[in-house]
Amino acid sequence: MLPLGTTAPDFSLPDATTGKPVSRTDFVGKPLLVLFICNHCPYVVHIRGELAQLGRDCAARGVAVVAISANDAAEYPQDGPANMAAEARAAGYAFPYLYDESQRVAQAYRAACTPDIFLFGQSHQLVYRGQFDDSRPGNGIPVTGKDLRAALDAVLAGKAITAEQKPSVGCNIKWKPGNAPDYFGH
Numbered sequence: 001m002l003p004l005g006t007t008a009p010d011f012s013l014p015d016a017t018t019g020k021p022v023s024r025t026d027f028v029g030k031p032l033l034v035l036f037i038c039n040h041c042p043y044v045v046h047i048r049g050e051l052a053q054l055g056r057d058c059a060a061r062g063v064a065v066v067a068i069s070a071n072d073a074a075e076y077p078q079d080g081p082a083n084m085a086a087e088a089r090a091a092g093y094a095f096p097y098l099y100d101e102s103q104r105v106a107q108a109y110r111a112a113c114t115p116d117i118f119l120f121g122q123s124h125q126l127v128y129r130g131q132f133d134d135s136r137p138g139n140g141i142p143v144t145g146k147d148l149r150a151a152l153d154a155v156l157a158g159k160a161i162t163a164e165q166k167p168s169v170g171c172n173i174k175w176k177p178g179n180a181p182d183y184f185g186h
Contacts, residue, residue, distance in 0.1 A: 001129055002110045004163060008032060008124040009108035013068065013098035022096045027064035031155050033122055033148075033155070035067040036106060036116040036173065037097075038079045039087045042137045043170035050143045051115075051132070061156060065095035070106035071114075073099075073172040096185035099115070106173055107181045113170040119151050127155055130165035135156050139141040 007167040012023040024032070035051070037044045044051075058065045073080035081099045088097040100106050109118060119128035128151035147166065156159045175181075 001112075002118065002126055002166065004126050004129070008034065008095040008113055008118070008120045009105065011068070011098070011100075011105045011108075013100055013105060015096040016069075016081040016083045016099050017088050017097055017131045019181075021050060022066060024100055027066075027124060028124075030062060030064045031056060031122050031152075032120040033063055033064065033065045033152070034109065034118040034120070036070060036109070036111040036114055036118075037175075038069045038076070038114045038171070039083055040073045040076065041079045041114040046137045047115065047143050047145070048091050048108065050093070050145050054094055054145050054148065055095045055159070059094055061152075062163045063156070064105065066098055067093065067095060068100050068111075069114075070100040070103045070111065072103075072179075073101070074176070076174050082107050090140060093116045096122070103173075103179050104178060110181070111173055113172055114167045115170050116173075119146060119148070119154050119155065124143050127151065128165060129167075131168045134166075136169065 010024050011022050017020050056066050097178035121127050133146045135143040151161050
């Protein structure tokens with residue numbers, strides 16, 4: 001996993017909903033939440049409604065949010081830009097939904113699954129990389145986003161976040177042939 005304290009890797013990726021590029025530097029001076037998601041993963045579908053609500057809550061609190069899909073759209077066309085734009089509208093995402101066609105941004109963030117969540121403080125130093133909450137498809141636990149919301153509350157209050165963070169659980173990012181990063185031991 002990306003070590004806590006790491007500066008957010010730069011990115012400049014097209015927003016599937018507008019076609020315009022969005023860069024990390026667009027959010028200088030704001031806490032930044034980077035979400036690696038995709039359209040078809042049952043773990044993302046499971047938290048979809050609460051994720052949309054969290055995006056609206058973050059906007060109201062001055063936290064920048066971007067979602068990034070890095071899946072191989074040639075093999076998983078449902079995760080390509082046209083379908084991403086439709087999903088963003090259907091889900092009510094109020095944040096940019098970016099497409100990482102090269103998968104270099106996902107590699108730079110050491111993203112492994114969808115959802116994979118990275119919260120950076122105001123100076124864009126990593127403070128949280130972990131799960132949304134304990135809810136999983138079929139486990140009966142309500143989706144609240146409590147783990148991520150607690151981290152966001154701490155960042156906004158200027159408080160430290162515990163280093164004991166539960167990693168995200170979900171579907172593996174669908175890497176293009178030869179693109180699986182070294183951090184998987186390939």
